[in-house]
């Protein structure tokens with residue numbers, strides 16, 4: 001479980017996050033949604049420690065991140081897996097080398113153990129025969145799956161996904177969403193997904209935080225998102241044509 005408390009961040013005069021608090025639950029994907037430029041990526045960066053907030057704290061299973069010393073921060077960082085936008089694979093490394101990379105950097109595991117772990121993760125994302133392929137030889141959806149395998153290779157307790165569906169067709173997006181959901185449940189990971197894809201929201205939105213102008217304006221699930229009574233949330237979700245037609249049918 002990750003808890004954020006009063007996260008505040010400005011860049012110069014511009015207040016980007018204005019006291020965001022919330023809880024991200026274990027064993028499921030927690031979605032951060034909101035319009036473009038509303039502060040989702042900055043919030044994710046504050047949570048993982050890539051951007052230091054001006055105020056506020058992030059608790060990883062009750063361990064405060066910012067108030068802790070370097071050793072505890074390093075421990076917490078080791079428990080994180082990240083799926084970057086666009087996959088961010090190393091073009092000059094094979095699929096196997098890409099997935100093994102976090103183990104090379106973060107562990108002293110012997111090679112045969114690392115290979116076992118890589119093969120387990122590649123199998124989990126249905127890419128068992130792609131070890132020696134180069135990123136240029138595989139599709140966008142496969143690249144995302146390699147990214148997921150790499151994100152989970154070190155057995156993370158926390159998984160962060162920034163726009164995991166960007167650049168994917170709707171069918172592949174659903175597969176990636178479901179994979180993220182299944183993996184979160186199976187390995188009991190606290191997963192945070194930044195998205196503005198309404199298909200993802202309605203597909204895997206078991207816990208959703210709606211960010212609006214640097215504040216957490218609403219928390220709920222896909223089952224109550226269309227009846228929130230929050231105008232700003234309605235404006236966001238019903239900007240989508242499919243969602244608008246669903247509302248008209250109600």
Ligand SMILES: Nc1ncnc2c1ncn2[C@@H]1O[C@H](COP(=O)(O)OP(=O)(O)OP(=O)(O)O)[C@@H](O)[C@H]1O
Pocket residue numbers: 011016034035036037038039040041042043196
């Ligand atoms: N390093 C920075 N320096 C100055 N301003 C920044 C910096 N990073 C982000 N911002 C500003 O913070 C605001 C929020 O950006 P952020 O990337 O978090 O939005 P977002 O909700 O993730 O948008 P999108 O959905 O388009 O990715 C934007 O106005 C952006 O220009």
